[in-house]
Amino acid sequence: MSSDLSITNAHYLDVAAGIYRDGDIQVANGIITGIGKSQAPQTGPTYDAKGKFILPGLIDCHVHLTAITADVSAMTTWSPAYVAFGAAKVMGAMLDRGFTTVRDAAGADYGYHDAQASGMVRGPKVFFAGKALTQTGGHADSRHRGQDNHDHGYCRASIGRIADGVDAVRQAARDELRKGAHHIKIMAGGGVASPTDRIDSTQYSVGELRAAVEEAEAANRYVTAHAYTGRSINRALKAGVRGIEHGNLLDEESIELFNQYDAFLTMNLVTYWSLQEEGREFGLSQTNWEKVDSVLNGGLEALRRAYEGGVNLTFGTDLLGGMHRHQAKEFEIRAKIIPVIDVIRSATTTAAKLLQREGELGVIAPGAAGDFIITDQDPLNDVSILSESRLAAVIQDGRVVSEADQS
The missing domain is CATH 3.20.20.140 (Metal-dependent hydrolases)
Structure with a gap:
């Protein structure tokens, strides 16, 4: 089931380039429709990602x-x-x-x-x-x-x-x-x-x-x-x-x-x-x-x-x-041998290519599914964020499906 969502203050990973980019992410009917600073007022559900790191699902x-x-x-x-x-x-x-x-x-x-x-x-x-x-x-x-x-x-x-x-x-x-x-x-x-x-x-x-x-x-x-x-x-x-x-x-x-x-x-x-x-x-x-x-x-x-x-x-x-x-421990095991960014690619862009869904899954770009994981620390600097599943939120098709207890 899909939904609409605006992720503001997004600091998201461009997996192919291996760098983070900034911009608000718009999701409609579960699909990313745009990335950039929105000029329109936010009327639907919003997730403020300020200070966090966003990766593709x-x-x-x-x-x-x-x-x-x-x-x-x-x-x-x-x-x-x-x-x-x-x-x-x-x-x-x-x-x-x-x-x-x-x-x-x-x-x-x-x-x-x-x-x-x-x-x-x-x-x-x-x-x-x-x-x-x-x-x-x-x-x-x-x-x-x-x-x-x-x-x-x-x-x-x-x-x-x-x-x-x-x-x-x-x-x-x-x-x-x-x-x-x-x-x-x-x-x-x-x-x-x-x-x-x-x-x-x-x-x-x-x-x-x-x-x-x-x-x-x-x-x-x-x-x-x-x-x-x-x-x-x-x-x-x-x-x-x-x-x-x-x-x-x-x-x-x-x-x-x-x-x-x-x-x-x-x-x-x-x-x-x-x-x-x-x-x-x-x-x-x-x-x-x-x-x-x-x-x-x-x-x-x-x-x-x-x-x-x-x-x-x-x-x-x-x-x-x-x-x-x-x-998730597979991330830790692989990162002992290959760079963390390449382990992430194996679970995102390369995986999507195998699934015959290149551009649709494993990437944050217009036309792709609104699937994201959000963390409080940078997984590129500390793979244990992924291997221990220390996630602030999981978003699937534009819906927040899991969120860490902030209390």
């Missing part, structure tokens, strides 16, 4: 709204309604941390998008993949070794659906696109929170990868792929995948391919820190917990190499269960 490009436990396999036996109520709580907390938009990387469907857009649920705007596509025994195949039957996840609170073979992948991609998916998620390699696959495995044949890409491109959408190792990353990028999730074990060829195809890398370093610290407490199995070490250690080095190599970096967290509360 933040974008998290890798969340799982439905992951209300770290044991995602167990969720397949839970009531979808129970999961949805838990996800609503997760969404509200994300908004309070300043994330006015999120990209769900598997699990949430059009119901979550529509509930937020209609004002039924308080939370970030939702760009969703629906269910991720996985091969039998792949990262989103939630069955344990002794379980044979599955229903492809159509009616369960699962993050994925099984599709084997080129024709089945095409049908599954078309089905998720039919239901409104903004992007298609495929599992192109092994992962941490899955019961039967190895992190160093590649998944899906090149033909199956290309089939998903062809269907997404036909619908003017794109494919993003779960992949850790250079081997799995590189074959996915060569098949036309536009985004890579994780990428902790990338290699030099990976960096070359990211640049060649103008692809995007969404790393999620905070999730490995939190899984190592708290994963078992929130349902992660001992076996999966032991997988974490192999990807945690390579993550910071991969971030450094990707940044120095000029890769499009987008902000993501990929947190599960009670660990969602650490979402």
